[in-house]
Amino acid sequence: MKILLIMDPGISVPPPKYGGHERLVYMFAEEYTALGHEVELLAGPNSKISGKNYSFGINDLKRGKWQRLKETLFAWKFLLQKSKQYNLIHNFGRLAYLLPILNQPVNKIMTYGRQVDAKNIYWTNRFPHQNLKFTAPSYDCISTAQHIGDWTRVYNAIDFSKYDLTTNLPNDAPLIFLSRLDKVKGCHIAIDVALATNQKLIIAGNISNIEHEQAYFEKTLKPKIDGKQIKYVGEVNDEQKNHYLGMAKAMLFPIDVREAFGMVMTESMACGTPVIAFPMGAVPEVVDEGVTGFVVKNREEMIDAVDKIAKIDRTLCRAQAKERFDTPIIAAKYLGLFR
Template sequence: MKVVLVSSQALPTPPPKYGGLERIVYWLSRELIKMGHEVYLIAKPGSRIEGGVLLEGTGDEVSTFRKYESFVKQLIKDGEAVVHSHEWLYAFGLLRMRGVPCNYVLHTHHGAAYNWPSPPPFEKPNLMGISRHHALLLEAEMGIPHKYVYHGVPLEEYELYEGPREKWALFLNRATPEKGAHIAVWIAKKTGVKLKMISGGSELYGAFAGYAAMVAQRANNYGVEWLGEVDDVTKKSIMSRACCVISTATFEEPFGLFAVEAMAVGTPVVALARGALPEIIKHKKTGLLSRNLQEFAEHLNMVSRGVIDFNPRSIRQYVESHFSAKKMAENYLSIYKDVLNGNCF
């Protein structure tokens, strides 16, 4: 099968540091290629793909669509091919408005459907979320059915760590208010639990451009170690030694890739039970889900003091069963085949 994966034009695919969407698209491309499929990746300049074809965009989603519209239409005309968009604006959805049937074009939302018409201006747009909770929210917002596929990580790149863990916790998430970085600092001050923070990406969101600097200053004032953005090797090393990875997000988290990354190395996750996190974290087995900040503080204290003990190997096995990159690719491939057979949704 020929698969055209359309990534965002915000960051290279894969990203050098921060960037969940682009990392997922990269991992998906690798798994599809391993399965023997012919993969084309449309992505921001500076991206890469091993064993597939890179088509560099312009840095803008709409002009990137214009650049590759004829090429993609020809691929579809020549044989079995699907276009799987992951863009924020879904510019490649314009294919549907320019004569391409529903069984060749799909789209995965990685967040809210910002500025989308509800419903979209064409029937059966084949829209997908990244968790059951996310898909249900999108269905309610847009008034049309959504399927969903969980993200998965390449397990060979996440080594299980069964050694001794430190007493400090780790915040690993984007530096925007809804992700709750400022709340994590407050919790550390309230509980006395030492905290390290790997965070960044706020410069991509104009309204929150100064947020990371504000949180970093507050962290410094309260004895929290602000590390900013780090590379993957450093992130995995720190993540493996933490007593837990925490989430103080205040919004309906669509998935929570940070949680799967942590669990892949055997680190439990303590999180507010928001959005899809109750689907991703198995309470008392791979982490703790908190109903409110008071309970969160109690859970964090318990984990940091070793009152609750987690088995790193069991946590890792849970990820192997539910959230591998291979499983993600297999699930998407099943939907591709359904759509190609005319089962649009």
């Protein structure tokens, strides 16, 4: 089968550091290739998979509307010229890219990783179309589409081979918070929980360049980071993630926003490290209660859950998550959508 994967420019595939969908696109490209399919990629500059690569646009997340329009026009021309060559076109980029080929017989998957604009889905379905399926990584995300279109929940994946199971931890092993340091991610609550339970806490993640988020870090987080009990290690790459997640007794995920999936949760589970999380967005769909972590309602319940960490079997935690979220499992789900 010949497959085309599409990703917005802005960050290269695979991403050098931060980049959720860019990382997914790369993993699926390599998995599809390993399965014997012919895979091609349309993505931003410096993107590279084992198959054929086509570049368009620029790698700049702040690029303007005119640049995005030029990228869309390029994608239209590309697809009008080449779409008949493919058995499957899997789009992780803008829905607008697919407009010229909506009614062509080629199988098309449109994958979302954040809240859906239901108006776009509504108008897309008003046009003549065929063989078009929408996917999102959680039912919570799908619900934002207001039940318009042909939807399937397909979880996000991670490459479990990049994460090592750690089973024997010292009693003073730290907790970990791993996320972008925006207020809605709840790092201040993770610090409060660590202090209330007399636990060490490792904070890993990038500081936003948005002014009010920088003020949040400087005024709310930084004064409590002492380098001993509360330690900030900065933004981390895959190898560092594996190291810090593996040495932690649990991940704290006190999120205050409807996130479509939250890949850091599965990365933590891959190391055998359970997740204690607030029930926002996809959390109840990702965390298996008492097996891969605990879903708690508030700060007080999160504090109580820290005492339950020892009840989690870290080997079983990883095994359960691998069965649900490993790349081959999710790739097969995508490839099975049109069988």
